Amino acid sequence: MSTRPTPAPPAAAAPVAGAARAPRKVLFFSQDGKLGDAVVNTAFVAALRARAPDCEIHATVAGATALFWGQDARLARLWSVQRPGWLETVRTALALRRERYDYIVTWQRLRKEKSKLLLWLARPGRVIDLRGLNGGPPTHKVAACAAALEQMGLPGEAELAYDIGMPPCCPEIDRMFAPGREVVAVNLFAADAWRNIGAAQAAELLRGLGALAPRAALCLVCTDATAAAAGAVLAEAGGAAAGRVVNCQGNLPRLLRLCQRADLVISPDTALIHIASAYDTAVVGIYQNNGVKEVEWGPRSRLSARVLSDCPDSLDGFAVADVLAKAAALRAAYLK
Numbered sequence: 001m002s003t004r005p006t007p008a009p010p011a012a013a014a015p016v017a018g019a020a021r022a023p024r025k026v027l028f029f030s031q032d033g034k035l036g037d038a039v040v041n042t043a044f045v046a047a048l049r050a051r052a053p054d055c056e057i058h059a060t061v062a063g064a065t066a067l068f069w070g071q072d073a074r075l076a077r078l079w080s081v082q083r084p085g086w087l088e089t090v091r092t093a094l095a096l097r098r099e100r101y102d103y104i105v106t107w108q109r110l111r112k113e114k115s116k117l118l119l120w121l122a123r124p125g126r127v128i129d130l131r132g133l134n135g136g137p138p139t140h141k142v143a144a145c146a147a148a149l150e151q152m153g154l155p156g157e158a159e160l161a162y163d164i165g166m167p168p169c170c171p172e173i174d175r176m177f178a179p180g181r182e183v184v185a186v187n188l189f190a191a192d193a194w195r196n197i198g199a200a201q202a203a204e205l206l207r208g209l210g211a212l213a214p215r216a217a218l219c220l221v222c223t224d225a226t227a228a229a230a231g232a233v234l235a236e237a238g239g240a241a242a243g244r245v246v247n248c249q250g251n252l253p254r255l256l257r258l259c260q261r262a263d264l265v266i267s268p269d270t271a272l273i274h275i276a277s278a279y280d281t282a283v284v285g286i287y288q289n290n291g292v293k294e295v296e297w298g299p300r301s302r303l304s305a306r307v308l309s310d311c312p313d314s315l316d317g318f319a320v321a322d323v324l325a326k327a328a329a330l331r332a333a334y335l336k
Contacts, residue, residue, distance in 0.1 A: 022052035023152055027096065027124070028105040029115075031081045033063030034191075036271035036297070037107075037141075039162055039278055042072075044105070044145035046163035049074050051154045058099070060118075067252055072165045081118070089114045093121035103128055105148050128152070138295040162278035162300065168256035176244075177261060182216040182335075184209055184327075185246075185258055185276075187267035188233065189226040194314040195268045197286070199233055201320055205266070206237035208324040213331065218243030219258065221272065225249075263334055264327060268315060269297050277301045282330040286318055303330050 026048065030038050048055060057075050059065075062082040069075050079092060101124040109131065110116050119127065128148045133139070145160050177183050186206065188197040197205070209218055222230040222245055230245045248255040256275060259265060265276040266284045276283045276299065283299035290312035298306055305326035310317025 022154065023048075023055050023102040025056045025058070025099060025101050026103045026105065026152075027058040027060065027079075027099070027101045027122075028148075029060050029107060030065045030069060031060045031062040031115075033065055034271070035064040035068055036269075036274045038065045038068045039164065039271060039274035040141050041107075041145065042163050042165060042278065043142050043160035044148060045072070045074055046165065047145065047149055047160050048152075048154070051149065058101070064252075071252070074165055084114065086114065086117075089118055090121065093118040096122040101125065103152055106130075107144055107148075108134065126151075138292045140298060140300070141296050142300070162274065164256065164275070164278045166256075168253055168260050168279075170251075170253045170257035173246075173254060173257040173261055176246075177217050182213060182264075183219065183258075183262045184213055184216045184264045184266070185219045185221055185262040185272070187221040187265070187270060187272045188230065189222065190268045190270045195270070195288070197268060197315060199229070199236065201318070202233045203236040204320045205323060206234065206243065208320060209266075209327065210237070210242065212324060212328055216263075219262070220245045221255070221258065221267075222247050223249040264330060266323060266327065269293055273297065273299050277304070282334055284323055284326045284330065286315060286323065288312055288314055303333050305330060 028041065028044065030041060045057060048057060058077045058079065059069050059075055060079045060081045061069050062080065066078065066080060069078055079096065081092060084092065101122065103126050104119065104122060104124040105128040106119065107130060110119060128151050130144050130147055133144055133147045142160050188202045190196055206218065220230040220234055220243060224247065227245060227247050234243055234245060246258060259272060259275040259281055260279040262281050264282045265272055267273055268286045273283055273285045280301050282303035283301050284305050284307060285299045286307045287294040288311055289308040294306045294308060307318055307322045307326060309315045
């Protein structure tokens with residue numbers, strides 16, 4: 001089996017003549033608790049650090065994003081806003097105001113009144129306004145990273161790259177697979193039930209993968225809440241899909257290292273798509289068929305494919321045969 005080349009880090013862009021002064025302090029919002037969004041926004045952090053090396057970068061965080069950004073040395077300070085009360089919101093906002101941010105980046109229109117109050121009290125030099133981008137035709141969410149940079153007077157790029165910014169150290173995952181053995185990681189579960197892969201289709205998918213790659217190590221990624229369901233699917237698939245369940249609940253290094261070690265990741269629209277993309281792991285993403293999600297949240301690995309369902313608001317009706325065909329094509333590329 002061939003070894004995937006390691007993607008070269010993005011080069012720092014040269015300063016643009018006549019561009020605005022580089023920001024000295026920037027805050028961005030990452031308190032929605034969504035790990036996938038945070039991975040996408042590593043493109044912004046990496047590019048901002050490359051273009052404004054002296055810039056001090058802060059973030060508001062909550063849930064999974066607090067753990068994720070807490071391991072990123074490029075961020076100088078994190079502001080936890082995990083379900084704050086009104087008094088705590090005011091206190092945090094006034095503390096943010098004392099920081100005198102050049103820019104605050106919110107990414108999406110704020111819906112919660114506490115977030116609006118926090119932003120109003122913080123009084124940054126400028127709030128990055130991405131309403132024009134978000135209100136236009138669907139584009140990949142990484143485009144917001146480039147748009148934010150451009151509004152700061154920094155050169156944007158047509159193709160920014162994810163950069164998680166931390167080595168995924170997990171000896172347990174390294175011991176789990178022999179060096180050089182092909183690893184296929186499959187995720188069946190999402191935060192929303194309508195994005196889950198049903199048990200019957202999941203068992204069919206695992207049996208197909210067992211036939212397609214009989215020597216590969218097959219892994220089902222799960223959490224505490226989905227471990228029993230993952231085990232049941234594996235049992236239903238039978239001996240043709242010999243594999244193991246890997247529980248990544250609360251263990252970010254395990255999840256990162258598994259996505260990096262895998263040769264192929266198959267998943268609905270979840271953080272695994274973006275983590276695998278950050279490590280340039282081959283990806284098959286499964287999306288509802290609404291013309292938006294597969295565009296905004298599609299994989300960005302050099303070897304990637306999308307499979308669409310028959311339904312605009314769920315994964316109902318996606319064809320397992322299509323997933324297996326896409327997986328076979330990607331395997332032919334990375335095994336040659």
